[in-house]
Amino acid sequence: MIIESIVIKNFKSHRDTKIEFNTGISIIMGDNGAGKSSILEAVSFALFKQHSGKKLEQLIRTDHQNPDGKNKMSVELEFKSNGRTYRVLRERDKNSSRAKLEIKEGEGFQPLATGDKQVTDDIQGLLEMDGDLFLNAVYVRQGEIANLVNKTPSEKKQVIGKLLGIESLEKAWKNMLPLMNQYETKKIRLDGKLEDLDGLNSEIKMKKDEKNTIHQDIKEISQEIEKIDEELIQINKENSSLDHDRSVYERAVNGIESKKQIINNLQLDQTHLNKQITEILLKEDEIKIIKPKLSKLKVLKTLKQSLENLKQLQKNKKHLGDVLGKIEEFKTILEDNNKFYIEYSDLSDEIRDLDIKREPFEGSRKLMNQHQSRREQTLKKMNLSHNNIVKVIQEYNKKIGTNYSVVEELESYIKTTKPELAGKIENITVKINNIEKEISSLEIQNNNLTKPIGELENIKDQCPVCKSPIDSDKRTELINDYTSQIETNRNRMDQLKDELKDLKSEKQILDLKLKNIQSVNIELLMEQLKNLEEGRKELMTLKNSIKEFEGQISTLDDIDNLLNLKKKGLLEIKPRYERYLVAEGSLNSLGNPNELQDELLTIEDDENILKEQVTSLIEATEGSVENLDNEIQYLEDLNQTYQQLSGAIDQKENLMNRSEQVNQDLEEEKVKLDKLVHDINEVDYNEENHRKIKNDLTLKNSEFSDLNGKKQGLIGKESGLDSYLDGLEIKLKSYKNFEMEVRNLKDFLKLLDHIREIYGKDGVQKDLRNISRPIIEQHTRDFFEKFNFEYSDIKLDEDYDVTVFGPSGESNLDMISGGEKIAVALALRLGITQTLSGGNLELIMLDEPTIHLDAYRRQELIELLKKMSIIPQMIIVTHDPDIEEAADHIIRVKKEEGESIISE
Known part of the structure; x- marks a missing residue:
């Protein structure tokens, strides 16, 4: 471009x-x-x-x-x-x-x-x-060429690394460590949370087993209730059947007695019909006697029915009294255990709150142990770095003849001494070069002077330089001048050679000192010092973290102690809490006590009315209730006689016609009697069995109510366990999420570690340096050769430190002149530019x-x-x-x- x-x-x-x-x-x-x-x-x-x-x-x-x-x-x-x-x-x-x-x-x-x-x-x-x-x-920024001249090898390596983009890789490598530490800390915290997973699974299993036991008990009770319900249906069916049979039986028995009496009367009528006619007057007198007695029959029958009704009311009253007694008993149980129920519920809530409060501190102990372990490792590394520093300083002191104990003092000495030695060596090198040049010049002069002396000796009369004629004195003078000059030159060369020998000896000593000083790797010591400083910073960070974790562990211990205390209290009152639940379930199954009380009051009112009625009836019968059934039967028979007598009297005129009618009626009554006997045989009623069935019905109803109450109590307890298990399952689900997160974190940390390894010094950085260094070296060599210095080659090592090869052999940047250093730095920067x-x-x-x-x-x-x-x-x-x-x-x-x- x-x-x-x-x-x-x-x-x-x-x-x-x-x-x-x-x-x-x-x-x-x-x-x-x-x-x-x-x-x-x-x-x-x-x-x-x-x-x-x-x-x-x-x-x-x-x-x-x-x-x-x-x-x-x-x-x-x-x-x-x-x-x-x-x-x-x-x-x-x-x-x-x-x-x-x-x-x-x-x-x-x-x-x-x-x-x-x-x-x-x-x-x-x-x-x-x-x-x-x-x-x-x-674009070559301000100071870049100066940096390539003045900076230490490690600093120059950083400058070149920045140009090649390696610095960003190194920064990425360093910046990934805090990120990995954050994720590692998060993983450890999650590991801490998962420490309670086994206990949680055990508690869930225990609660599920307890729930299964309760569910099985409910199932068994339900089966018993169903069985009792079926039995109640059968008993009620049998009782209803027996009630019907009893009604049929009683009607049949009463009918038989009546029919027998009718038949007997008819037979008597048939036998004594004629006699009756004559005795009608006597029967009229008998009717007068019987009639007052018959007025008592209706009263006795009403009394009998009232007594039976009273007995049934008293049974119902006793049953309701028993139920209300149980209600009062369960209320007493609820009152006695109410505070335990409330305390149990409050403790459960407090335990859940403590579990939630405990979560942020889970894993603190493991984290503290890890930080303590890291502290020990850091101390070991610091001791190792300190020992290395002491050892290396001792070796360097021995090598360069110093007695420093502080890296900074040694660094200051190196920085001061190295340029001084380089300057001295450069000055001595200049002197050596000048002396060698002067000796070479003197040797050339002597060689040039030797030639005209030989020519003057061979040619007597001609100057060997200007070819002009000379005499013997002039020839002798010239020979003496040339010889004197050669001798002067020889003396000067001897003097210069002595100086050269001393200078080379001094340079050899200085070169050795410089070489020893150059072998001192201050960067290594500074790196160790940096490690110590980083170790001190890390120790301070770890100390603060451990102190923080100690506080968290103390808080965790306090919470755990309080949790154990609460759980112990929960176990102590659990039986009373369960008694409350059972009583509450049973109480719900017995019905509304107010309604039952109203029903009881109604029964008591009916009972009082019946008692008054019975008392009135007994008074009306004049207290004759000991053989009530026999007396009723007697009066009914007497009534029958009365009716017969009355009929006979009323039909006195038709007595003869009735004789025939009686005979007919007698046959009919016998048929009816046979039918009633047949009905009794068909019914086969047993009063004792009937009484036993009614007793069984009462017991089964009571047992049914008790089992229903017990079932409701277990259902309540099961419902409480369901709620508690739901909470545990939610917590378990969060733990499952923790497990998944821990697995993901492990994989992610492994990936980050792999990526960090790629970005590290032995990864892409090394590959980039290995790939770019020979290319940069070749381009640097090409540029440097164009500057026409007396050097045959230039090399870059792995740290981009430059070595040049010239007349005096191998040299580093500190051993060459200032102009050559600038040329190397410019060639190196141009080589980097050409590569990029x-x-x-x-x-x-x-x-x-x-x-x-x-x-x-x-x-x-x-x-x-x-x-x-x-x-x-x-x-x-x-x-x-x-x-x-x-x-x-x-x-x-x-x-x-x-x-x-x-x-x-």
Whole structure:
């Protein structure tokens, strides 16, 4: 890529700037703050929309004429790539932006792309690099060349790593560790929560077993209830049947007696009909006697029915009294156990609240143990680092003859001594070179002087130099002069050789000292110190964490102690709580006590009425109730006799006709009697069995009520267990989620560890260095060779430390001259640029390349830049006037009233 021109409007301090660029070296010269670097930033903005401002609006120029920055900012750049010319324009105002890319066709430009993203994408495709790569490859920032000269090997490695993008990989590798620690901490907390999973499963199993037992009991009771219900149906059926049979039996028995009496009477009538006629008068007297007695029959029958009704009422009254007694008994149980029921419910709620309160502290003990383990490991690492520092310092002291115990003091000594030794060696090397040159010159002079002496000895009368005639005195004088000069030279050479020997001996000593000092790896010691400092910081962090965990564990222990106390209290009152539930269920099954009480009062009222009625009836019968049934039967028989007598008297006139009728009636009554006997035989009624069935019915009803009450109590208890199990299942579900989360975290941590390993020094970083280093080395070698120094080769080791090979053998950067160092640094930076640009380097932009260089090295860099013809286009931003000597084209920038102005 070659930049041809740029037009900048309202960009930072430039109101209206246009610059034509040529190939060769273009110098953008101006004072600090004049707006020089803004031109390079405008190039980067035009190509990739990259800038140093936090917001695009900050790039729009503001001044007293435009205080709100409402002007439209624009940058238009023409550049050449792969033989074609392109023009890119980017504009921006306060609310919108516009971008377009055009290609030159003939004398005009044709559109290629519009829109920020599309333009940026197309330029990246044209240049085969993005904005970051452009800045690292083409744009050499302030101080980069000085850093490659002055920085330590490890610092230079970091600088080059940043250019290659390795620094971001290292940063990613470091930044992943806290993230992994966060997820590891989260996993440990979840592991802590899962410690109670077995207990929770056991409790769920115990509660389910208890529920199954209750459910089985309910099922068995339900089966018993169903069985009793079936038995009640059968007993009620039998009782109803027996009630019917009893009614039939009683009617039949009464009918038989009546029929027998009728038959007997008819027989008597038949036998004594004639006698009756004569005895009618006597029977009339008998009727008078019987009639007063018959008035008692109706009263006795009413009394009998009333007594039976009274007996039934008393049975019902006793049953209701028993039920109300049970209700009172269950109420007493509820009252006695109500506080335990409330206390049990409150304790259950408190236990659930404590379980919830406990959750944030689960896993604290495990976390603290892990942190304590990490603290021990950190202490071991710190001890190891400390011992290594002490050991290495002792070795270095022994090697360089010092007695330092502090790394900083050793570092200060190395930093001071190394350049001093390098300077001394450089001075001695210069002296040695000068002496060797002088000796070589003297040897050449002696060789040149020896030749004319021989010629003077052979040719007597001619000067060997100018060929003019000479006499013997002059010849002798010349020979003596030449011989004297040779002797003087020899004496000087002897003196110089002694000095050379001393200098080489001194240089050898200094070289050894420098080599020993260079072997001191301060970076290693600083790394160990850094490890110690990081260890101290980590120990402080771990100490705070452990203290925090101790507080959490103390809180957890307090909660657990309180939980155990609550659970113990819960177990103690559980029987009373269950008695309450059973009593409550039973009470619900017995019915409404008010309704039962009303029913009882009604029965008692009916009983009192019946008692009064019975008392009145007994008084009416004059207390004759001991043989009530016999007396009723007697009176009924007597009534029958009365009826017969009455009939006989009434039919006195028809007595003869009745005799025939009696005979007929007798036959009919016998038939009826036979039928009644047959009915009794068919009914086969047994009063004892009937009484037993009624007793069984009462017992079964009582048993049915008791079982229903027990069933309701168990249902209530089962419902309570269902609610409790629902809570446990919800908690178990959350634990299952924890388990899934722990598995996911394990897989995720494994993935993060693998990714971190890839990003580490032995992963992509190493691969990137291994791939790029030989390419950078080759490009660096190619550039360095073009500087025409007396070196045969240049090598980069794995840390990008440079070694050169020259007349005196292998040398590192500290052993070569300042100018050579600058040449190596520039060649290395150009080699990196060539590598990043894919081997097609046409443009390089340098921002203040001489900054941070001393005067000597700055001059050396300027001399190198003067010779730069290896790159088609170089743009240099500087305030150093000495660089003007290297320029093909100078662009001067100055600032007047806040506006950058260009002059060429």
